[in-house]
Amino acid sequence: MLTSISRRAILAIYAVIIIVPLTVVAFGSFKSTQELFAGPFSLPQSLSPDNFAEVVGGQNLGSSFMNSAIVTGISVPLTLFLASLAGYGVSRLKGFMSWAIFGFLVLGMAIPAQANMVPLYVLFGRLGLLDNLTGLILANVVSTLPIAVFILGGFMRTLPKELYEASSIDGSGPWKTYSSIALPLSAPSIAAAAIFLFVIHWNELLYPLLFIQSPGNRTLPLALLSFQGEFQTNYPLLFAGVILASLPVVVAYVFLQRYFVAGITAGASKG
Amino acid sequence: MSQISRRQAVALLGALGFGAAAAACAGPGGSTAPGGASGPAAPSTGAVTGKVSFAHWRGEDKAVFDELIKRFAAKHDGVEIAQDISTSNDYNAQALQKLRGGSIGDAFATFRGSQFKNFTEAGIYTELKDSKAVGNYQKGLLSAGRNGDSQLGLPYQVVFPMPMANVDLFDKAGAEIAPKNWDAFLGMCEKLASAGVIPISWPGGDVGNGGQLFNCMIANNAPVDDMCAQIEQGKLKCTDDWFLKMLGQYKDLAPFVQPNATGTAVEPAQNLFSQGKAAMLATGSYHIAAVRGLGAKFPIDLVFPNTTSDGNGKYEGAYNATFILGVNSASKNQAAAAAWIDFLSEPENAGYYANQTAQHVSVDKVEYTNPDLKRLSPWLQKKTALAARFQFNNLDVRNAVEASATAVISGTSPEQAAAAAQKIVDERL
Amino acid sequence: MSIHPGTAAKRKAPGSNAPANPAKVRRRSPTRVNPALYLFPLPAVAVVAFFLVMPTLQAFQYAITDWNGFSAAFNYVGVDNFVRAFTKDSLFTNALTNNLKFVLLVVIAQTVFSLVLALLLTKNSRGSILLRALFFFPTILSSVSVAFIWKFIYDPNFGLANSVLRTVGVDGGAYLGNDAQALYWVAVTQVWFHSGQMMVVYIAGLQAIPRELYEAAEMDGANKWQQFKSITWPFVAPATSIVVAYTTVQSFKAFDLILGIAGNPPKAALDILSTRIYSTFANSEFGYAAAQSIIFMAMIALVTWLQRRLLRLTPKGD
Secondary structure (H helix, E strand, O other): OHHHHHHHHHHHHHHHHHHHHHHHHHHHOOOOHHHHHHOOOOOOOOOOOHHHHHHHHHOOHHHHHHHHHHHHHHHHHHHHHHHHHHHHHHHHOOHHHHHHHHHHHHHHHHOOHHHOHHHHHHHHHHOOOOOOHHHHHHHHHHHHHHHHHHHHHHHHHOOOHHHHHHHHHOOOOHHHHHHHHHHHHOHHHHHHHHHHHHHHHHHOOHHHHHHOOOHHHOOHHHHHHHHOOOOOOOHHHHHHHHHHHHHHHHHHHHHOHHHHHHHHHHHHHHO | OOHHHHHHHHHHHHHHHHHHHHHHOOOOOOOOOOOOOOOOOOOOOOOOOEEEEEEEOOHHHHHHHHHHHHHHHHHOOOEEEEEEEOOHHHHHHHHHHHHHOOOOOOEEEEOOOHHHHHHHHOOOEOOOOOOOHHHHEOHHHOHHHEEOOEEOOEEEEEEOOOOEEEHHHHHHHOOOOOOOOHHHHHHHHHHHHHOOOEEEEOOOOOHHHHOHHHHHHHHOOOOOOOHHHHHHHOOOOOOOHHHHHHHHHHHHHHHHEOOOHHHOOHHHHHHHHHOOOEEEEOOOHHHHHHHHHOOOOOOEEEOOOOOOOOOOOOOOEEEEEEEEEEEEOOOOOHHHHHHHHHHHOOHHHHHHHHHHHOOEEOEOOOOOOOHHHHHHHHHHOOOEEEOHHHHOOOHHHHHHHHHHHHHHHOOOOHHHHHHHHHHHHHHOO | OOOOOHHHHHHHHHHHHOOHHHHHHHHHOOOOOOHHHHHOOHHHHHHHHHHHHHHHHHHHHHHOEOOOOOOOOOOEOOOHHHHHHHHOOHHHHHHHHHHHHHHHHHHHHHHHHHHHHHHHOOOOOHHHHHHHHHHHHHHHOOHHHHHHHHHHHHOOOOOHHHHHHHHOOOOOOOHHHOOOOHHHHHHHHHHHHHHHHHHHHHHHHHHOOOHHHHHHHHHOOOOHHHHHHHHHHHHHHHHHHHHHHHHHHHHHOOHHHHHHHHOOOOOHHHOOHHHHHHHHHHOOOHHHHHHHHHHHHHHHHHHHHHHHHHHHHHHHHO
């Protein structure tokens, strides 16, 4: 009996610790600074979208939103494409080469982004990849390719080899086998990896911070960080920014929750 | 292993070799910096047209600059100026990397002190000695943008990094607004406290703003005017008596700042002041517009925490000439960028900027119509010390030295705080 | 809408019959590998080699120079940068100490807490499923967003924590403004941020435990604690090693969270290795920053290796 009560108490308290701050942020995004400071828990007096208009228009969060959408929209499929090609190749190759290629690709998971940021910055500078979205896309692809190969390659290796054999006996080339057999069969694994990559790429901060120079090229996390400067800690504006930046991920979470949990957890367990 | 795989292995090795070769090109060294040893050249001249990026950190001035840009564009056909605004911290940390490439900041602003020096060394400035703009400035205020014989930048703003005072609260408490010495200053705080208000609202949780008080505290305590430069060079030490005396005075302030001051960010500190809960805001005159925006209606003046014991201090306040305007040597549109700087430096436009932003400017013959600026204008004539903290060239050193003051307010002994700061300074000599 | 940690288990299922397959295949098809298959991994290999492995190797090359990032000239300084980091740079050693402390705090707190949550929510009841979804939620937010939310919670004047505490007459202090405590408060934030994610890893492990084991133990008269020790813990040990390893790497790299919550650059009390490397980089000390990166990488490897050893020892010691 006691354990049941303490179980409920722990769960209830933690639920409150998660819900209350998020609610305060949601309410706060409609308040003025004075109103927020006067009563952080109170309902907003009006639902005026002033703060949102200010962050989208005045602070250019609108263009940052587009930048994030472009970068994530390209880098996620591109990573998946390269990783699935590699995973497929590795799953069909044999012996040492298969092992070596897989090992080489996956080894990259052990390299934290901060470890090579200085040379990468210089390299990008000389290739003209600083301060543009192409550079960000490339950096995202590179940094997550190893784990994507690990997830997809790991899965494809478990696919029954007979399927491939049957396909080549039919006269299909490796490309046909990849696109019509390996890819469709790997759909669940690809979906999980896609969501994992989506959350990572959407929220990525280090690369934009390193590479992006013009405000017009900022992605959302960088734009958010830039709100908070030496001369401003305007919480209602920050909150409106937080909500806008989180919106796509939250909406996706509501509808694709099961895949989210599977995907992010897969990333965690493999990484 | 089959033949093919061996062949492929060779190909793979080949690919790696190519990568290695290409990557070797990206090794250290190799100049990415424009300019050379021969000193800066004047910005190129030509038609004032095309796109100009104006890089700075004052997001709060965006609307005012937008209006000035409109007026500038009306004079010059086909010119287009875009503001590239970063926050001041980011700007401090990253502007050098960004401007060097010339992709942003055809015209730009810099902080006085370390940033100006770093930019000078990296050859980012062009020579403005003979520009039309330079003649519009008050001669005494141009030094912050000078390097040897060259006038590389034009310090645009004059700000007073001194505590702002809610004059109404001072009157009500019967507190003296111009204390002659340290005891008088503490007596004033005492009076304010017994009147039931927080004497000083201080954003100790924010390094950039919390550090402004340092300029006032050190001005009359230090034996020389370039004390921070000398600390950085090891000629003066944080463990010297005068510095310890200053930290002791910080300790005196501890009871008069708001509770948990070291965790207070800027906006909350501004709110305490604008709501009339605190009598002073220990940041500087650059916050007037923000405080007014938060609904402060009371008259605002400045207070100098005079640290002398006899009232015969060298200085009666602190000021800073900053927002140093320059033209980028890597810019592909120097003509238009220089024209924009000239435009900003005309008294009429500088006056518009000043009155709209409640910020004094270094440009001569400007008429201040903004009531706050009018009220504070006498400070332009006083004997004020140039803000010392911007003498630091190394951000790590600056942060360490300023952190000693924060540590004292949160209870560390002055000796301990000074020793900790000096250790970091010594490591960077 | 539901959370099914079972997916993770299901995904692993095909793997169990994998070892049997290659042998069969090899016997049936003596045909050689189609050379075109080597083209498939090639783009990934090229990208990883050129943009990930090379720059990492180059970090070693940079680390022995005093290059400032923009001038053409630089000197080779041997191991000076490494010596400097460990003996003559208290800001670096401070960041290193902070980082190790932070990792230790978060790893212990988050592992225990996420296991507790998982134990409380193992059953697939409606309530459990709803709460799992709620507890998982913070994970999907960006670090910067989480930092801002908690910055407001910790604001000593108008923030949530003190607003709540003040109603019971307590002043919670300056939180992040108190240098002695600041790191702990950020650790709390990090645990709030990622416990839900680790909880799901644990639930997957817990749900794989056959119910009969508990029934048998109950018949033997084992109490709850004994059951946990002899049944639950051995089963969740693999999940624990995943949780610990992931949490470690995550806490080493808490870069975004620290920058968001403490500003850029963060004060000494909240400086960790990744933020210090970034500050050194921003100070145009490219060579020294590269040396710091290498130490950073070595630290992660070392701590991860130590943990593996420790974790391997615990179940045996039982």
